[in-house]
Amino acid sequence: MEKKLKVTSNPHVRERMDTQKIMLCVIISLLPATIFGIVNFGGRAFVIIILSVGTAVLSEACYEKLLHRKYTIKDLSAVVTGLLLALNLPSSVPFWIPILGSAFAIIVVKMLFGGLGQNFMNPALGARCFLVISFTSLMTDFSQYPGYEDVFSGATPLALIKAGGEADPLSMLLGNIPGTIGETSVICLLAGAVFLILMGIIDLKIPGTYIVTFAIFMLIFGGHGFDLNYLTAQLCGGGLILGAFFMATDYVTSPITPMGKVIFGIILGVMTGILRVFGGSAEGVSYAIIFSNLLVPLIERFTVPRAFGILKEKKKKELKANEKGGAKK
Amino acid sequence: MSQRTFKGGVHPFEGKELSKDKPVKEFRPEGEYVFPLSQHIGAPSKAIVEVGDTVLRGQKIAEAGGFVSSPVFSSVSGTVKKLEKRRGAVGDMVDSIIIESDGKFNSVEFKGTEDPSKLSSEEIIKKIQEAGIVGMGGAGFPTHVKLSPKDPKKIDYIIMNAAECEPYLTSDYRTMIESPEKLVSGMKIILSLFPKAQGVFAIENNKLDCIEIFNKLIKGEERMSVTVLVTKYPQGGERQIIHAVTGRDINSKMLPADAGCIVDNVSTIAAIDDAVSRGIPLIDRTFTVTGDAVCEPRNFRVPCGVSFQQILDEAGGFVKEPEKLISGGPMMGFAMFDLSAPVTKTTSALLALGFDEASAEETTNCINCGRCVDACPERLIPSRLADYAMYGNDELFEKWYGLECIECGSCSFVCPAKRPLAQDIKSKKKFVLAAKRAAQAALKAKAEEKSKG
Numbered sequence: 001m002e003k004k005l006k007v008t009s010n011p012h013v014r015e016r017m018d019t020q021k022i023m024l025c026v027i028i029s030l031l032p033a034t035i036f037g038i039v040n041f042g043g044r045a046f047v048i049i050i051l052s053v054g055t056a057v058l059s060e061a062c063y064e065k066l067l068h069r070k071y072t073i074k075d076l077s078a079v080v081t082g083l084l085l086a087l088n089l090p091s092s093v094p095f096w097i098p099i100l101g102s103a104f105a106i107i108v109v110k111m112l113f114g115g116l117g118q119n120f121m122n123p124a125l126g127a128r129c130f131l132v133i134s135f136t137s138l139m140t141d142f143s144q145y146p147g148y149e150d151v152f153s154g155a156t157p158l159a160l161i162k163a164g165g166e167a168d169p170l171s172m173l174l175g176n177i178p179g180t181i182g183e184t185s186v187i188c189l190l191a192g193a194v195f196l197i198l199m200g201i202i203d204l205k206i207p208g209t210y211i212v213t214f215a216i217f218m219l220i221f222g223g224h225g226f227d228l229n230y231l232t233a234q235l236c237g238g239g240l241i242l243g244a245f246f247m248a249t250d251y252v253t254s255p256i257t258p259m260g261k262v263i264f265g266i267i268l269g270v271m272t273g274i275l276r277v278f279g280g281s282a283e284g285v286s287y288a289i290i291f292s293n294l295l296v297p298l299i300e301r302f303t304v305p306r307a308f309g310i311l312k313e314k315k316k317k318e319l320k321a322n323e324k325g326g327a328k329k
Numbered sequence: 330m331s332q333r334t335f336k337g338g339v340h341p342f343e344g345k346e347l348s349k350d351k352p353v354k355e356f357r358p359e360g361e362y363v364f365p366l367s368q369h370i371g372a373p374s375k376a377i378v379e380v381g382d383t384v385l386r387g388q389k390i391a392e393a394g395g396f397v398s399s400p401v402f403s404s405v406s407g408t409v410k411k412l413e414k415r416r417g418a419v420g421d422m423v424d425s426i427i428i429e430s431d432g433k434f435n436s437v438e439f440k441g442t443e444d445p446s447k448l449s450s451e452e453i454i455k456k457i458q459e460a461g462i463v464g465m466g467g468a469g470f471p472t473h474v475k476l477s478p479k480d481p482k483k484i485d486y487i488i489m490n491a492a493e494c495e496p497y498l499t500s501d502y503r504t505m506i507e508s509p510e511k512l513v514s515g516m517k518i519i520l521s522l523f524p525k526a527q528g529v530f531a532i533e534n535n536k537l538d539c540i541e542i543f544n545k546l547i548k549g550e551e552r553m554s555v556t557v558l559v560t561k562y563p564q565g566g567e568r569q570i571i572h573a574v575t576g577r578d579i580n581s582k583m584l585p586a587d588a589g590c591i592v593d594n595v596s597t598i599a600a601i602d603d604a605v606s607r608g609i610p611l612i613d614r615t616f617t618v619t620g621d622a623v624c625e626p627r628n629f630r631v632p633c634g635v636s637f638q639q640i641l642d643e644a645g646g647f648v649k650e651p652e653k654l655i656s657g658g659p660m661m662g663f664a665m666f667d668l669s670a671p672v673t674k675t676t677s678a679l680l681a682l683g684f685d686e687a688s689a690e691e692t693t694n695c696i697n698c699g700r701c702v703d704a705c706p707e708r709l710i711p712s713r714l715a716d717y718a719m720y721g722n723d724e725l726f727e728k729w730y731g732l733e734c735i736e737c738g739s740c741s742f743v744c745p746a747k748r749p750l751a752q753d754i755k756s757k758k759k760f761v762l763a764a765k766r767a768a769q770a771a772l773k774a775k776a777e778e779k780s781k782g
Binding site: 005006007008009010011012013014015017018019021022072075077114115116117118251252254256257258304305306307308309310 | 339341342420496568572578579580581583651652653654655659660661662663664665666667680682685686687688689690693694695696697698699700702706707708709710712713728729730733736738739741742743744745746747749751752755
């Protein structure tokens with residue numbers, strides 16, 4: 001035999017799915033919302049998306065070049081980060097905002113902690129919160145929305161409700177309302193989410209518990225009782241769907257244990273509710289997610305599943321007692 | 330028909346079509362035969378022949394080295410050429426007896442039993458022990474030990490592990506198609522040892538023809554039944570098949586007998602029938618040669634001790650240059666350096682792959698996706714265990730149940746970052762277990778010293 005044989009440990013076969021394909025699926029799933037955002041908010045949104053994605057990929061490449069690391073941009077995770085950040089920006093922001101935000105997301109939140117898989121906080125959301133805190137007026141200016149300028153002076157539906165107004169649930173489902181580029185169309189986002197679930201990329205553990213917990217919280221503490229309009233508006237608005245299906249489910253910053261995922265979802269729901277009802281801003285999804293990201297190591301520590309065939313301590317004692325009892329008889 | 334399974338597991342490419350429909354062909358080449366003295370778990374056997382001795386087929390050439398051990402028999406007639414260390418399929422050097430075959434296959438006289446039901450339990454177990462039968466699925470645990478639990482009345486199930494969940498392998502399948510009566514007879518013999526047990530033929534639903542055959546054959550047998558299993562890897566794992574059939578769970582510190590079960594592989598049960606009914610010791614085995622690099626994938630009945638190379642030649646050699654040669658299946662088999670290793674009691678297949686998926690892709694960072702968690706049949710968190718293994722954190726490794734790993738390789742199979750999770754966990758497990766044994770031995774030595782002082 002001329003060619004040398006490969007000798008490795010088992011198993012000798014691998015599934016086809018890899019990191020790049022997973023990221024590609026996430027990008028595809030975000031496309032409906034992205035396209036809707038461009039149609040809804042115009043060419044400016046398109047430019048912001050391109051700048052954000054471009055900067056994300058470029059800053060990852062530059063960082064790795066400077067530090068003589070292996071290039072990892074092929075795994076497409078930087079594209080996902082850039083795209084998610086853009087979808088979380090209002091279309092009215094100046095063009096340096098997506099550039100600054102993307103660079104911050106990739107370099108500070110992701111690469112400084114060791115790159116993909118090592119960051120403790122969702123990079124896109126970390127960057128968004130950084131931008132909101134630093135440039136509040138720019139980041140909360142939704143006045144660009146055509147047609148709304150005069151009447152609503154660009155307030156998002158949730159801000160309207162908070163101020164005592166009403167919102168139209170149907171347009172919130174469709175998405176022809178002011179807001180950030182990618183968060184407005186619930187239908188487009190759900191289409192993407194269904195695709196991710198069908199492809200086996202995400203499951204309902206986190207988004208399901210998140211949304212249900214949040215709905216229950218709002219029913220109890222929202223102060224509107226059982227008001228279907230109010231509840232729909234709360235669920236559809238403020239980026240909850242985008243956050244629940246695309247950002248809370250970020251593998252790296254969510255618990256890996258099955259039970260941990262459920263607890264993570266519950267904490268998210270409660271946190272979002274608290275921030276919306278008692279907090280200053282009307283949204284709160286971003287803060288809820290990055291706060292819960294920080295709790296992940298703690299959640300995991302308390303939710304290590306019992307291995308197959310390992311009995312609960314209680315049951316063990318019962319069994320022992322039974323055996324002793326049996327022996328006496 | 331209800332189909333049973335376990336939680337977790339994976340669906341690798343089956344590849345069984347390659348050799349599934351090829352009848353088992355008897356193949357007895359001339360030349361050199363190698364009989365390693367360690368073909369089982371437990372103490373190595375002790376050679377009882379010398380260089381220059383002439384031996385017959387079926388003659389004992391090494392006796393058991395203890396209770397948890399097993400004798401070795403020559404599968405050919407010929408002359409003992411050497412006693413030396415030879416490389417086995419797993420890659421280690423093992424003391425072996427090398428016999429030059431005279432090509433005649435003259436055998437000793439095999440004394441069978443007309444009616445095995447008249448034998449006592451002790452006689453049956455003795456016959457199995459003296460036939461050198463060990464678990465032929467791969468582990469090689471001496472079968473007579475397995476069949477001697479503390480209390481035979483507490484055994485409720487004898488499970489024939491016919492899942493054959495490992496891709497590409499078809500030797501169990503062919504055995505079930507070609508000689509199912511042998512398996513039913515073998516099962517009857519085992520059942521006679523356990524008065525309260527039910528015999529279960531547990532077969533995956535990708536072998537519907539076998540299920541039909543056994544359903545027909547066991548009509549009227551009150552103590553036997555067929556259980557249909559979902560086709561999934563590792564359905565044939567001992568703990569997984571027990572769970573699927575009985576709903577009982579065992580962990581690494583328990584034996585199947587603790588859950589009232591005894592699990593035996595298809596080939597093992599056939600060997601039990603051969604040993605008890607016909608008096609033939611374990612000298613031949615059914616063997617699959619397969620893979621995309623093999624010219625004519627097929628099934629053989631070969632004498633133990635024959636080299637992989639000889640069987641491959643009989644299958645027409647390679648159709649293309651192989652990248653990887655595996656003893657066993659692709660999920661739990663061992664990659665080999667060459668084809669000089671002999672077929673032993675526990676080797677079931679030679680798999681030659683033209684392309685090695687395992688080394689084709691580079692390992693990247695873990696993205697914490699949890700696919701390994703979903704795939705793990707033992708409900709572990711493989712990605713974390715591999716981290717602890719890498720950082721040398723024994724304490725957390727054990728706390729997160731690292732020692733429960735069954736080394737099935739499902740985690741490495743699904744990992745999108747292509748991490749060698751199973752490899753990391755497996756090696757750490759060995760270190761932790763070795764450290765534990767060392768600590769125990771030290772404790773014992775100390776206690777002895779104290780009692781002396």
